[in-house]
Amino acid sequence: MRKNLPLTLLGFALAGSVQAADWDHKDIADALHSVMEADRTVYTKLIVNRLANQEKVIKASEHWKDDKALVLPAQMFRYGSEAVAEKGAKFSYSLLSLWPINKQNNAKTPVEKAGLEAVNKGEPYYTTETLGGKKYFTAIYPDKAIAKACISCHNDHKDSPRKDFKMGEVMGGVVLRLPVK
Numbered sequence: 001m002r003k004n005l006p007l008t009l010l011g012f013a014l015a016g017s018v019q020a021a022d023w024d025h026k027d028i029a030d031a032l033h034s035v036m037e038a039d040r041t042v043y044t045k046l047i048v049n050r051l052a053n054q055e056k057v058i059k060a061s062e063h064w065k066d067d068k069a070l071v072l073p074a075q076m077f078r079y080g081s082e083a084v085a086e087k088g089a090k091f092s093y094s095l096l097s098l099w100p101i102n103k104q105n106n107a108k109t110p111v112e113k114a115g116l117e118a119v120n121k122g123e124p125y126y127t128t129e130t131l132g133g134k135k136y137f138t139a140i141y142p143d144k145a146i147a148k149a150c151i152s153c154h155n156d157h158k159d160s161p162r163k164d165f166k167m168g169e170v171m172g173g174v175v176l177r178l179p180v181k
């Protein structure tokens, strides 16, 4: 066993580098999104839904600082995305919707609009777009109501243009852009 360890490690290293080179834009976007989605789901289920909706120990509020409340899942997502941008990452991402509580989260480009309409069926949407003279691989993923907190908060929110979200339904989409050479 021990004798083979260096070889095994070399095998892993080679497999790793070959695989990395094989990854196309879709694979990279899917991988990044799987981490975003997992974190978003965990934060919503284990923190917001449990503490605000089930145990009722603390509220979640967009004015979390003044209210001494939990940060909303969408704010958690945006602060993460801003921190990634500050570090100079090559990719960018945001959470949008055709029924936004915050008008800033509406579709801005024709691709965003087409993508948000397409992901309503529950599957991701992939395309390329040119913005400011730069070409991007753009992936849009459905953002679903995975906890009761998602639908109760949006349906009851005074600024929500939709009041009939149901569990499991698509509420918006994550737009992820990777630059293409």
Ligand code: HEC
Pocket (backbone or CB within 6 Å): 040, 044, 048, 060, 061, 062, 072, 073, 074, 075, 095, 096, 097, 099, 100, 101, 102, 103, 105, 143, 144, 145, 146, 147, 149, 150, 151, 153, 154, 157, 171, 172, 173
């Ligand atoms: C306690 C209230 C609350 C909860 C819980 C909540 N949201 Fe939101 N959500 C908001 C508010 C308020 C915004 C706008 C925040 C902003 O942009 O600053 C928002 C933003 C969004 C957006 C971007 C479009 C928009 O409406 O502005 C999507 C998509 C979204 N939420 C989906 C979800 C999903 C899915 C869940 C559960 C995983 C969830 N929300 C949980 C209140 C909530």
